[in-house]
Amino acid sequence: MNQEKTGKFIAACRKENGYTQAALAEKLGITDRAISKWETGKSMPDASIMLELCELLKINVNELLMGEHVAMENYKEIAEQNLIELRKQEEQANRRLLRAEYLLIIPTVAAALAMIVSGGFVAATNIVIAIILIALGAAVLIIAIVNGLMIEHNVGYYECPECRKRYIPSMKAVVLAPHYGSTRKMRCPYCEKRGYHKKVLTK
């Protein structure tokens, strides 16, 4: 696989089919930045979106991965193997990121809280150190929470329990949603119903 070649091929096929980056992004329910990243070879389309993308570009998955039009008897079989492999990679990458989130964020939050609490303890004896500890703790806490929310937002998808559609919510929706664990109460962009949407790792 050659990411750059695939990127140029995506751009060429997109233009052939009369789509702007924005129009193609809208059809796929993703951002046009994602498409720009594929086309410049910075990333590959997720396995979950490949079939839909290929359908729109009127190519097959094997051609997408090869970055050119190919005539092969058994391309279907090869493409399916590629898809399964890519899906596995996406799942693993997402699982790693979520694990990193918990490994990194939880100790950081604990350390920040410890700083704030010890700041409270020394307040009576040394007010300057207390203020420094509390301010530092608060800053670290905010950074940890923002980072956690960003990972939470960027990894995987949320699934609507009503219509079973999987989607990426806006950052604002993630921040404002009541949640337990990684399940968040949000409004589904497809059926508009509010409910507890579970985090899933692939589309």
Ligand SMILES: [Zn+2]
């Ligand atoms: Zn729904």
